[in-house]
Amino acid sequence: MPRKLFEAETRRAPEGIDGIRQLADKCITSLTATAIQFARYSDMHIAVLLSEGDRVCFATMPEPPRQLRGIGDWLTAGDPLPKRTAMAGFNLDPHRVERGESRKEAAGSQLGLAATGTWS
Secondary structure, eight states: OOHHHHHHHHHHSOSHHHHHHHHHHHHTOOHHHHHHHHHHHSSEEOOEEEEETTEEEEEEOOHHHHHHHTOOSOOOTTOBOOTTSHHHHHHTSTHHHHTTOOHHHHTTTOOSSOOEEEOO
């Protein structure tokens, strides 16, 4: 995904998981790779967090949202997944992943990945 082309596409994409899915289809890339690039290059506040069970497998958040929210340390691989989060609740049923469910299907209007706001 060439940066210049991808950045232009992020400005046209819808917010959240729907935009990430649209970009993944258009760029013929995995959802994970697209989400990481989306977090890196879009003007939206987004973090990418992958987990399995009660552990974080991968986490990334660009520097600007960290600075805005005053987040010093960020989750890293191997950290326990914070218990009172939507992701922890989703992970309580391991069959959701096997069925290909996303949080959107599991929790109505909630998104598995969320992008809200823009950097000012």
